[in-house]
Amino acid sequence: MVIVVLELVGLAVFSASGALAAVRARLDLFGVVVLGLTTALGGGIIRDVLLGITPPTTLRAWPYLAVPIATALGVFAFHPQVARLRKAVLLLDAVGLGLFTVSGTATALAAGVPAYTACLIGMTSGIGGGAMRDLLLREIPLVLRREIYAVAALAGAVVVVAGARLGLPSVLVTAVGATLVVVIRLVALWRRWNAPVAPGLT
Numbered sequence: 001m002v003i004v005v006l007e008l009v010g011l012a013v014f015s016a017s018g019a020l021a022a023v024r025a026r027l028d029l030f031g032v033v034v035l036g037l038t039t040a041l042g043g044g045i046i047r048d049v050l051l052g053i054t055p056p057t058t059l060r061a062w063p064y065l066a067v068p069i070a071t072a073l074g075v076f077a078f079h080p081q082v083a084r085l086r087k088a089v090l091l092l093d094a095v096g097l098g099l100f101t102v103s104g105t106a107t108a109l110a111a112g113v114p115a116y117t118a119c120l121i122g123m124t125s126g127i128g129g130g131a132m133r134d135l136l137l138r139e140i141p142l143v144l145r146r147e148i149y150a151v152a153a154l155a156g157a158v159v160v161v162a163g164a165r166l167g168l169p170s171v172l173v174t175a176v177g178a179t180l181v182v183v184i185r186l187v188a189l190w191r192r193w194n195a196p197v198a199p200g201l202t
Contacts, residue, residue, distance in 0.1 A: 036072030
């Protein structure tokens with residue numbers, strides 16, 4: 001139940017992020033909804049494909065489609081107000097990254113995969129939708145740029161796996177893991193932390 005709630009909240013958050021990016025790119029209503037859905041569902045679909053879960057969980061229950069569609073429509077209708085909340089959008093994106101990372105990691109552990117696989121799948125769950133969003137907008141995916149993004153997701157996934165191996169309560173572990181992701185992401189934005197690039201480049 002905890003995983004389902006986390007995923008639905010994450011779907012709304014990521015859909016808002018994708019829909020706002022689509023509005024800024026001047027896509028029409030259909031494009032805004034498609035990009036919102038892609039951003040929201042992409043990571044979960046990649047996770048399920050990697051775990052051999054078919055059809056993907058997000059395509060088997062109507063709330064997984066209804067929540068991101070409703071969110072995208074809301075952003076389309078009220079995008080001027082949403083656009084003014086830049087800091088709030090960045091916060092929501094960080095929260096979505098944390099929620100999807102921990103839920104993806106927990107799902108992978110439940111499927112019985114090795115610890116390192118669960119970490120990688122959890123990270124992919126968090127960053128997959130955003131990467132697909134950027135590719136559809138013909139941008140270099142955020143996770144491949146210098147900003148600390150995928151590293152934050154991987155750190156949260158490691159916490160979830162470690163907590164599960166230690167037998168700690170799942171609610172506590174997921175909360176700590178998601179919080180760690182959000183904190184790392186926000187501090188990186190605040191302090192302008194970047195991953196290193198090849199020397200000699202400007």
